[in-house]
Amino acid sequence: MRLQSKIIFITTPVVVIFILAIGAISFSMLQEATVEKATGNTRSFLNTTTGNVQVLYDTATKDIELFSNSNLLENYLLTTDEEVRYTLLQPTIIRLFSSYQKANPNYYEIRILLPDGYEDTRVVLTDLPNITEEEGETEIFQAMRRTDNDLFTRIYRNPDNGKISLLISKKMLLRDPNLNPISSPKTLRGYLVVTIDLNFIDKKITEAVDEYGTTFLLLDRAGNIFFQSGTEPVLSPLPGKFLQEAMDHMKGESTFTVADKTHSFLVLSSNVNDSLLMLAKIPKNHLYAASYRLGLAVTFTTICAIVIFSALLFYLGKKFIVKPVILLRNAATELGHGNLNISIDQSADDEIGELARSFMEMRNNLQQSHEQIKRLAYHDFLTGLPNRVMFLDFFTRVVENARRHTRSCALMFIDLDNFKRINDTLGHNLGDDLLRQLARRLQETIRKSDFISISSIDKDPDMIARLGGDEFTVLLTSIRDQNDAAIVARRLLLALAEPFMLDSHEVFITISIGITVFPHDATNEEDLIKNADIAMYHAKEKGKNNFQYYSNTMNAEALERLTLEGELRWAVERNEFIVHYQPQVDAKTKEIVGLEALVRWIHPVKGMIPPNNFIPVAEESGLIVPIGSWVMKTAVRQIRDWQQQGVPVVPISINLSSPQFQSKEIYNIITSILNSTGVPRKYLKVELTESILLNAEEEAINMLHDIKKTGVEICLDDFGTGYSSLNYLKRFPIDVLKIDRSFVMNITSDPKDAEICSAIIALAKCLNLYVVAEGVEGRDQYEFLRDKDCDCIQGFYFYRPMPAEDIEKLLIALKKPQKEAMEVH
Amino acid sequence: MKVTVLKESLALLFFILAALPCNITGIGTASATEESENQLQLLNWSEYFDPEVLAEFKEKFGITVTETYYETDEIRNEILFSTNGTGYDLILSNGSSIASYARHGWLAPIVEKDIPNLRHVSRKWRTSFPESEKYGVPFLWGTLGIAYRTDRTTKPVTSWLDLFKPEEAVQGKIIMIKDSRDLVGMALKALGYSVNSTDNRELEEAKQLLLAQKPAVKTYSYVTLGENSSMVSGDAFMSMIYNGDALVLQQHDKKIDFVLPREGCMLWCDFFVIPASSKKKELACKFLNFIHEPAIMARLAQFASYATTNTAAEKLLPREFRDDHNIYPTKEILEKSETYTDLPPRVAKKYNDIFNLVIQ
Structure with missing residues (x-):
């Protein structure tokens, strides 16, 4: 029998008997009174x-x-x-x-x-x-x-x-x-x-x-x-x-x-x-007729009372006993099914409340045990890293997410080179110690590399796990391209350049890394793991202390980039770069009103390498910072030289890359160059892209304001390609807006682009910004922009980027009437 | 015969006093004994006896006659009944009661030699009722007829039925004598029967006649006689009445006429009787002898306007008195008229029952 039934079974007879008794007593009393009244009147008549x-x-x-x-x-x-x-x-x-x-x-x-x-x-x-x-x-x-x-x-x-x-x-x-x-x-x-x-x-x-x-x-x-x-x-x-x-x-x-x-x-x-x-x-029958009516009323009242009391008892029983018990039962069932997050009301101060508190205490204990078990089950005892079980679990989820969001992810298999030898020579205890230190160092490296894919907000965190022995895996949950994995791999290799201290022994170790990329290499977890393993063995075969992609093309690209990076280092040291300038003309007068400084790499063997081919490598490798500084110094000195030579000068814009901006040295560099050369601030402008601003921290923004305060103007480059948030225009001290070449390119063929350009120009005008359109290659484009009130035009239609000597001539020539200048062009 | 009608309430009071056991008897006896020897107690109708005659009698013989009055024959009977016939020296009684009184032993016989003037009294009247000669001394006689207001009736009254089945004009204006013999007797007479009928059927008819008349009757009593009489004032238009009383009323209002109905009427005669219990029978005889002196009797008859039984006195009466047919009815009427005779007891009871029923 259910508890509810029991309560009804027990209480209803009591209520019914009680109320029936009251009903019966009142009926009999009322009847007596009626009969007494009747007989009383009759008796009194009789007596009279x-x-x-x-x-x-x-x-x-x-x-x-x-x-x-x-x-x-x-x-x-x-x-x-x-x-x-x-x-x-x-x-x-x-x-x-x-x-x-x-x-x-x-x-x-x-x-x-x-x-x-x-x-x-x-x-x-x-x-x-x-x-x-x-x-x-x-x-x-x-x-x-x-x-x-x-x-x-x-x-x-x-x-x-x-x-x-x-x-x-x-x-x-x-x-x-x-x-x-x-x-x-x-x-x-x-x-x-x-x-x-x-x-x-x-x-x-x-x-x-x-x-x-x-x-x-x-x-x-x-x-x-x-x-x-x-x-x-x-x-x-x-x-x-x-x-x-x-x-x-x-x-x-x-x-x-x-x-x-x-x-x-x-x-x-x-x-x-x-x-x-x-x-x-x-x-x-007549005498009792009245009392029968009365009896009917009493019966009705009694029944009503029984119904009401029963319903009340039923309700109260349900509310105060059955329902809490059912809740407890359900909670216990839930708990039995492993749901530890359940919570039940413990406020009642009766036995059921005590039971609820005991239950919750039990739940808490269970939860603690459960977490402990989970930790034991999902984490590596030695390093504290997630273990194979957790890794596989997590990996399945990451692949699923990547598939859903059509993203790429990369899996790396890491194996310690010659670990057996270390174990044998130093003993297992130190071996374990080494594994712990290695795990920590790998973890730190991964954490530092996070910025690579930082743009994805909803991505899972990258993970490093120990599968067992000297085997580790790194899971990059969201990568932009395969190269990201190479970058991380390279850093991991670099991180082991420092020796480990094992019981006062300095120990150098190396690792071999195998990389596989989803969805390029495989689309399910098993194949990916297998590929990573294969790639890792490739790395071993290639002489250890390196990484290998599962795919050969990727390996080739990676090799090429690696080569380029190495050459780029050399280029910085040997100063194989030169700076070209592209003039910017006033849209109305066509006078040269500014120059954009553009870096060029003159490779000793390959000749001039276009910026697109080496700038990304420079950025990834951090070489962009010295390169950028060099460009800045070179450009500022050029102005100073021109001034000293009496060449009429115009402001020069210099691009700032993300690593430069984030190094926070840029302000010092700018001020020190300007101070050392004595070039007025107005001749220097800096260009930043939207993506730099996107990830800018508060500190960087403050620095931007500082730069601005020196009098150096700030240009927002590539406007329209990124998020193009109007908020930037408000938050950052922008002076110049540069419309991205991709809009300008189709300005005469695509009405939408034309509209966008018009809108950007109008917007800039409203905000009192100076508008520069780049990539203008035709007359139509120029005229359209001019008609739309664009301030300044940059592009092949007027000038290509040119060496300093050519610019110098051009600037001197400009002293002559505009007409002649056009003829020179 | 002159009658003063007392109010019924007074009668009732009297009756109740009489009904009280012994007291009245005691008082009556005491008063009689306390009075002087020269006093006579007379039970009589009121205003019937000339007071001057009483004064003369006192002057002549030194005897005071004290009158006690009764309203009807039945009240007199009650008075006597309550005292068992004692307390009086002389009683004026109707003729028909004498035999009953005598049978009751209440009366003393009349000794002729004690009343020499009896010789003037008509033998006819002396023997007119049972035992009347032995125990009674006749006084005046008369008839019972109808007095009515000639101006209030549509036609002259000639029959008893004019009274018992009255015309519309006199409804509720009739006065009937409150006496069983008179009421039942005249009803019988109206129906053409004897006033002394013993026939149950006749009596039943008489009863029905009386009951039928009852709604038209203003009152069962005796009409008052003075200036304030209801017959004079117009409150009553018709009444049973003794002839002499009608003559008294006529003196007040000439519109009142008296008639002796054609069916005949009742002849009555009053007698003086001497109770056996009286201690002054001698004085009583002296008084009776005095009133039957012809000159005295003539005065008494004229006083009361009734005919006398004394033939010597009759001769002394004025002519118009003697020729008045209301006082001396015609021979024709007299032939149709009757006197009351003693009824068999259970018939008398019947009369009583009828009377009682009617007057209620």
Whole structure:
């Protein structure tokens, strides 16, 4: 059973029983109250009516006593002579009785019956027909005569008017006045009979209506019903069984239940006197109807309460117990599946909260263990470098990324040359030490080389790993071309030029490197690894301490570059470079307004080598720095010479390469050259490319500002080819914008390029920049640019780069009218 | 016969006092004994007896006659009933009651030699009622007829039925005597039966006639006689009335006429009787003898406007008095008229029942 089910299973019966109990108790109390109210009203009516009847009896009894004490009546009854009685005396008696009736109209018939039952005197309120004057044989007279008491009362149906009436009579026992008034016996002279109208009781009972359909009955002990309320027919006399039950319960007031064939009744009884009683018969179904309605309401309320409480319990149980437990369970499952990053709420201050805290503690311990295991599993114990497992894992990911981004990456296999010998001679401990130091040095070298591919922001970091023994791998995750790998390889080889200190021994070691390039050599990891291995063996075969590409063409190129680099070193030392100048003309006047200094390498064997062929090598190898400085010195001195010779001079622009810029010496170089030559600042301009600025650090930018402050103007070269961020224009102290030749080239054929040029010029004008267009080779291009308000034109259309002597002549010639200059050209 | 009608409430009060056991008897006895020897207690109708005659009698014999009045015959009966016939020296009674009183032993026989003037009294009247000769001394006689306002009826009244089945104009303006014999008897007479009928069917008819008349009746009582009489004021238009009283009313308003209905009427005669319990029978006889002096009797008859039983006195009456047919009815009427006779007891009871029913 689930926890939720258990909670419901346990709590619901408790709630249900509790609420049912409350419902049952309230129902029973309400029912009791209803029944009490009903029976209370009925009882009070019963008692009142009983009281009325009793008062009637009492009054009648007292009245008849009073009437019978009348001297007149006694005299009348003692008069035996009928003639005297009826002629003389009876009117008096009639008047007497009439006066009684006036006082109490309920006494609608007052009579004197003689002992033989003859109706001697009858006084009635209305002309009530008299059935008979001879009452002697009537049942009621017989009963009157039989009774031992002087007083006789009976409720009966008066045959004269058919009405239920109370008859009360008194035996008139009188002494003969002619005899001894003390000793003579009293003789019966007649009966004084009063018949009393029970109208008001009749009315009271028959009209009694309550909401329960109660039947009120006035009856005698023989079961004769005199008055009855309601329309329900009741047998008269009352069935013996019912009466018997009623009698059995008769003790003053009582309440009991009787049932006939169809209904059950609550019966309230009340004793009027020895012969009369009153009953109230309340049909139980009606009596309880109200409480049934009540019961319905209670049931409804109870059910609602159960539903609400159950739902509440369900909700609370779910919220505070089940849900946290489920969360814990899910977390445990997650943990079991190895997800250690899960976190669960530990704020609860109950047992579940404690459980959650224990769980989290367990998770933390597990995580620590896990990391330890991972480190052990993925890292080399000796060097701390990633091991084979991690390398393979990472390599798969890198290849995948490279494939997705159509990038290249390179894998190098590095093997220590003659490591076995070292191990053997120095021992394994020192061997291990050597491996540790080697690993560290390789790592540092790789880290320093990072800048090579720094432009890729989203690339994975390069990795160096130890596969085992003396085998290492380097993974360059993103390279621009195959040469990058050669550069790194060369640096690694160079890094081992310094000896390692092993227990006071200086040890020189070399390595062999095999390189393979994705996707050039292979497109899956296995082949790449295999290729790298093969390449590494090639390197061993080539005499160790070198690197080899898997591809032969790459090896050839690498060799060529290596050769070039070597020659370039020589060229710097032997000063095989010269500087050419290309004039820049004012677009309007066509006057020469500036020169761009361009370096040329005059190879002793190969002749002049174009800048494109050696500048990249110079940059990679760092030779560009001395070359650049040389160009700068040469150009500045040229100006000074021209000034001294009286040649009219124009400013010269000198290109600054990235390594120059980053060496941070450039400012010092510029200022020292200018100071030493005394050439005014305005004659020197420096040109930077967008890519230099792109990676410029804050320090470099500050330096740029410093240069600017000296008065040297700064040109942004190749504008439009790189990122061409407008932000540069804001951030850097630019004076001149040079539109790249690639735009100018198609300016007349490609409307888009034309638009771009127009836009750049317009933009520069807005920013108060001086615009130079380079690579202008035709008249159309020139005119277009001129029309677009370009300031300055550089290109073959006007001048090619020329040696200083030619420029000198040109500048001198320019002193002559412009027209002649054009002719010279 | 002159009658003063007391208010019913007074009667009732009296009745209740009478009903109290012993007291009245005691007081009555005490008062009688305390009075001087020369005093006579007379139970009588009110305004029936000329006070001057009483004054003369006192002057002549030194005997004071003190009157106690009753309103109806039945009240007189009650008074006597409550005292068992004691407390009085003289009682004026209607003729039909004498036999009952005598049977009750309440009366003393009349000794002729004690009242010499009895010789003037008509034998016819002396013997007109059972036991009247033995126990009674006749006084005045009269009839019972109808008084009515001639200006209020559409036609002259001639029949008892004009009273019992009255025309629209007099509805609610009728006064009927509150007496069982008079009410039932005249109803019987109206129906053409004897006033002494014992026939149940006739009595039942009479009862129905009376009950049918009841809504038209203003009151069951005796009409007042003075200037303020309802007949004079117009509150009542028609009434049963004794002939002499009608004559008194006529003196106040000539528009009031008296008629003896064509069916005949009831003849009555009042008698003086002497209770057996009286200690002053001698004085009583002296008084009776005095009033039957013809000259005295003539004055008494004229005072009350009724015919006298004393033939000698009759001769002394003025002619117009003697010729008044309202006082001395015609022979024709007299032939149709009756006196009340004793009824069998249970018939009397029947009369009582009817009367009681009607006056309620």
